[in-house]
Amino acid sequence: MVKYEKPEVFEVKATRCQRCGGILLSEFGLKNGMGHVCKRKADAEAAAQEIDENQLTLFGDEKEAENEEGVI
Numbered sequence: 001m002v003k004y005e006k007p008e009v010f011e012v013k014a015t016r017c018q019r020c021g022g023i024l025l026s027e028f029g030l031k032n033g034m035g036h037v038c039k040r041k042a043d044a045e046a047a048a049q050e051i052d053e054n055q056l057t058l059f060g061d062e063k064e065a066e067n068e069e070g071v072i
Helices: 027-032 036-049 062-069
Strands: none
Touching: 027 036
């Protein structure tokens, strides 16, 4: 009769990417909540949404901008 050893039980820390929903196992992914590719894309999207201080917008509130500059 063959005796089998008790199988080893272990845990794997994993989470889902906040951006694409993929399974993350890496330390980077667990720490940031998204993988390196999605993190790079999210950072690029956030930078693109950020308005430069020298940039004028056509649809912004002009009075609010003037108040910030102290013109009014």
